Amino acid sequence: MGTEIYRLQDEVAEWVGRNFPTDTRQTAVLGAAEEVGELCRAALKHYQGIRGTATEWEDEVRKETADVFLQLCHVAVLWGFDLGSVIDTRWSEIRERDWMRDPVGHGIPSD
16 A cells, blocks of 8 residues: 555655645645545535535545545655555554443553
8 A cells, every 4th residue: 555655645746846836844734624624514514415415425525535635645745754654554553442442541452
């Protein structure tokens, strides 16, 4: 997985460099927050059943989820890390948690 994400990061960096050459670490993070907000809006409108059909909002959730991921690639480029590697590392930590056994702590049983 990491190699494909790293390749995508390079493509995103090249595209951003052409389109937003003055972006900074801060604008990238704020852009990610904006995209998460758009994802939240799509999920909310789907739940509320307003301003569109369920199918339209489901499509919007998919689109906005992709936008969030692409923006996170941009964040990783500007902050200088390989997003695939940090995802792999973090997942190896998180997948060890057991929220059924430790629902009030951090999901880490004290066995």
